[in-house]
Amino acid sequence: MVFEDRNKGILSNQELMSAEDRKKYQEDFLKEIIKHAYVAGTPLKKTIDSLGLSPADIGSIEDLQKLPITKKKDLSEAQKSRPPFGGFLTVPTRDLARIHQSPGPIYDPVGNVPDYWRWKTALYSVGFRAGDIVVNTFAYHLTPAGHMFEEGIVELGGVIVPTGVGNTETQVDIIKVLEVTGFIGTPSFLMAILKKAEDVDLKPRKDLKLEVAFLAAEMLPESMRRRFLEEYGIIGRQAYGTADVGCVSYECPEMNGMHIHHDVIVEIVDPDTGLALPEGEPGEVVVTCNNKIYPLVRFGTGDLSSITTATCSCGRKSPRLTRIMGRVDQVTKVKGMFVHPSQVQKVVEAHPEIAKARLVVERPGDQDLMKLEIELKGAVAEGFVSKVEATIRDSIKLKGSVSILEPGALGGEHKIIDDRRKWD
Numbered sequence: 001m002v003f004e005d006r007n008k009g010i011l012s013n014q015e016l017m018s019a020e021d022r023k024k025y026q027e028d029f030l031k032e033i034i035k036h037a038y039v040a041g042t043p044l045k046k047t048i049d050s051l052g053l054s055p056a057d058i059g060s061i062e063d064l065q066k067l068p069i070t071k072k073k074d075l076s077e078a079q080k081s082r083p084p085f086g087g088f089l090t091v092p093t094r095d096l097a098r099i100h101q102s103p104g105p106i107y108d109p110v111g112n113v114p115d116y117w118r119w120k121t122a123l124y125s126v127g128f129r130a131g132d133i134v135v136n137t138f139a140y141h142l143t144p145a146g147h148m149f150e151e152g153i154v155e156l157g158g159v160i161v162p163t164g165v166g167n168t169e170t171q172v173d174i175i176k177v178l179e180v181t182g183f184i185g186t187p188s189f190l191m192a193i194l195k196k197a198e199d200v201d202l203k204p205r206k207d208l209k210l211e212v213a214f215l216a217a218e219m220l221p222e223s224m225r226r227r228f229l230e231e232y233g234i235i236g237r238q239a240y241g242t243a244d245v246g247c248v249s250y251e252c253p254e255m256n257g258m259h260i261h262h263d264v265i266v267e268i269v270d271p272d273t274g275l276a277l278p279e280g281e282p283g284e285v286v287v288t289c290n291n292k293i294y295p296l297v298r299f300g301t302g303d304l305s306s307i308t309t310a311t312c313s314c315g316r317k318s319p320r321l322t323r324i325m326g327r328v329d330q331v332t333k334v335k336g337m338f339v340h341p342s343q344v345q346k347v348v349e350a351h352p353e354i355a356k357a358r359l360v361v362e363r364p365g366d367q368d369l370m371k372l373e374i375e376l377k378g379a380v381a382e383g384f385v386s387k388v389e390a391t392i393r394d395s396i397k398l399k400g401s402v403s404i405l406e407p408g409a410l411g412g413e414h415k416i417i418d419d420r421r422k423w424d
């Protein structure tokens with residue numbers, strides 16, 4: 001079967017909305033969600049009342065900042081005190097399609113509507129097409145992952161083989177016999193399957209029909225992505241979502257960030273103040289979804305990212321999350337800017353001469369000072385230190401010095417960011 005070009009096409013006209021139309025579209029559903037959640041007596045009603053506000057006071061995306069952020073921990077506590085859904089569910093439990101339990105524990109209700117978690121648009125954007133036969137290697141019990149992606153593929157006109165986790169050899173058999181064209185799962189599991197195929201004397205590129213992979217739940221190194229494509233002929237793309245809210249954003253063929261789904265309002269906020277940060281600055285991803293069944297308003301994902309509204313050549317007009325930089329609870333604030341271990345990692349990746357690195361933050365006077373201590377693999381060319389300093393400025397957006405240590409000085413297990421500031 002020949003598939004519609006996996007690198008072209010846009011599924012939904014809503015991905016083409018101008019910034020202005022998009023804002024209007026989102027504010028229209030926001031007003032509906034707020035009113036609906038208030039009338040249904042969800043915890044949002046108590047919040048709005050206690051702030052002396054009324055639902056009409058939350059009419060714009062900016063107005064959202066009047067409301068507190070609901071963290072995963074808050075959701076879990078609310079569910080414990082008001083089981084099973086913390087009062088957030090606005091329909092009778094018997095009207096649901098499924099109920100999942102994700103770690104926390106948190107109960108995740110699934111409404112009886114097609115593509116409840118919004119993955120269809122994302123799966124098209126990453127390259128799946130009608131007619132694809134897809135192994136879904138995410139778990140199908142308790143947590144929602146397996147079902148979430150299955151629904152998106154089925155809505156798109158694809159066929160799902162629910163293989164779940166593990167059984168690498170069986171997976172290879174299934175992929176061969178059923179002429180499977182798509183894979184859903186983690187990058188490392190796809191690599192394990194391809195290796196297993198080679199172990200049983202198959203040539204994945206020739207003997208298997210795999211063309212496209214949706215990779216999630218794990219970091220995807222660019223080197224691995226290239227290998228999937230160049231060695232095995234498989235397009236590998238990513239998306240971002242959570243068990244609580246479903247799809248948030250997804251890559252397009254340009255792979256330069258993840259377009260935000262039109263039915264999700266994303267704010268990037270300072271995790272300390274809950275206030276929105278300007279474009280480009282990293283902060284916590286806070287989402288409000290177009291979901292009346294289980295309306296979570298300003299749900300704090302605990303993940304760090306930043307937004308760009310720069311034009312994307314794929315044609316989609318939606319802004320993008322640049323990438324997920326890690327978890328909010330791992331960040332350090334230096335000169336008012338967030339610094340995350342993944343940013344330090346980026347500096348190391350940019351300079352293969354570096355064997356190990358540790359970012360030291362000190363405050364000798366009333367100024368924060370940042371120093372990257374590195375161990376080298378061998379000799380380096382002249383000007384190396386200033387090149388690393390330039391990468392620090394680029395990646396961390398702050399000035400930092402570089403000091404080269406003797407091999408072994410950093411030890412085996414060391415902190416990537418060592419905050420030595422004393423605040424007393």
Ligand SMILES: [Zn+2]
Pocket residue numbers: 252253254259312313314315316
């Ligand atoms: Zn794009």
